[in-house]
Amino acid sequence: MSYGQLCPYLDSKGFALHNLASLPHISIAGACTTATHGSGVKNGNLATAASALEIVTADGELIKLSRQNDGETFRGAVVGLGALGVIAKVTLDIQPTFMMRQYVYENLPLAQLKEHFDAIESSAYSVSLFTDWQKQRLNEVWIKSRVEAGHAFDATPEFFGAKLATRNLHPIAELSAENCTEQMGVPGPWYERLPHFRMGFTPSAGKELQSEYFVPREHALEAILAVERLRDQVTPHLMISEIRAIAADDLWMSPCYKQACITLHFTWKQDWPAVSKLLPVIEKELAPFNARPHWGKLFTTSPASLKSIYAKLPEFVQLSKKYDPQGKFRNEFLERNIFG
């Protein structure tokens, strides 16, 4: 089941999820098992909403694991990268439904970000910054605010030097905003404001490649500036970058394990030979911050580096071997990055 299928049903019963990714098209099992995330300094990734799992293991047995009963085993299994078995059921935390407003600002000066990064990222329930890394500015700031007393975002015409947009925008301003969720402060249900892209339309730009790196929150600005220095290498191959914030969690294989993060995302033009040469350059610049790559996107980080930045990786290997001793669910990705 995809979030796009679940959310309208959930909303019709008066409930909501805490957060969503940039698109509702993705599957719930696929998102949780790869630690897919949205934005918001107080919002954990989508996997943190999972409170129980039912998994069909290699021997055909159905195992049930829950946050309440299985402690560390459960925390090891949620971001499972498909290694433990087939997830047949996921139980998610829900909350009462809520309404949101979305505002977009254009052209936030980099100098303002340097001065006020925390204030900008914390200014609403979910904040995303889009940039092509050029001209010392962030092209767009997407602000998603809950319509609730005490939470309302005050949509002044100017926001840290950026200007309030007067029409709906695509993250890549030149593209039509037809596939984007409603902006301009029009109130709407949570599931039609938390994603950037609408169900029923091609999300993002369609044909593209993606990479994303998680950096501990305390190194956010240094990491952003490290990528900004690479702008003339990055921009020719880039459609757009996005910077988001995610709260810390306790899921073993989550890139936010025990650390609040910001993420640096790259939507690349579909040119893998060029992108594959660029990723090691970016990864080298981000290595001092122990940057962790998104499991569901393209990276070239070595297996040895992954081991050094995932403290729980050895225990995750043991957990996987417990449920899949013969490696029935192993694939090339898992062999290389986890078991290699």
Ligand SMILES: Cc1cc2nc3c(=O)[nH]c(=O)nc-3n(C[C@H](O)[C@H](O)[C@H](O)COP(=O)(O)OP(=O)(O)OC[C@H]3O[C@@H](n4cnc5c(N)ncnc54)[C@H](O)[C@@H]3O)c2cc1C
């Ligand atoms: C346009 C676009 C926008 C995106 N935006 C975001 C974003 O905002 N934030 C973000 O974090 N990521 C984003 N992503 C990447 C996203 O994290 C991955 O696509 C992710 O894998 C989501 O699930 P999926 O439906 O694509 O999963 P799938 O490709 O179905 O699954 C991913 C992996 O999960 C495992 N898996 C899937 N189903 C099961 C199951 N039932 N049992 C066991 N294992 C299973 C498998 O190992 C599989 O390879 C985006 C991707 C695209 C294409």
